[in-house]
Amino acid sequence: MGEMSAQFLYAKLGDAKIHFERALDCKHTEFDDLYPYMIEHPQFFWYKRYVAWSELLTIVKLCDELKVEWHEQFTDRQVEYIGKRVMSSRVLDEWYETNDAKEHAG
Structure with missing residues (x-):
């Protein structure tokens, strides 16, 4: 995979992570503009989180298929949640390992 393509996927992965975290935090996302x-x-808000989670999983799947490392952008626990693929209440409640340990999406 060319360097430009890997950089493109890293950017998309970062965007998807921020989108999911903003949805978790009930902050404004592009999705709000689509369905005001x-x-x-x-x-x-549940649907918005589901859409953001699906987007994140899709980008991760592309990274896996194209052999682009993605784990480094997440905590070990977040990698575990992504690996299980199910957006459970545990993912919603514990995505940030503690409320003050990780900075929430801006």
């Missing part, structure tokens, strides 16, 4: 009328519905 949905913001009033409580289930919107």
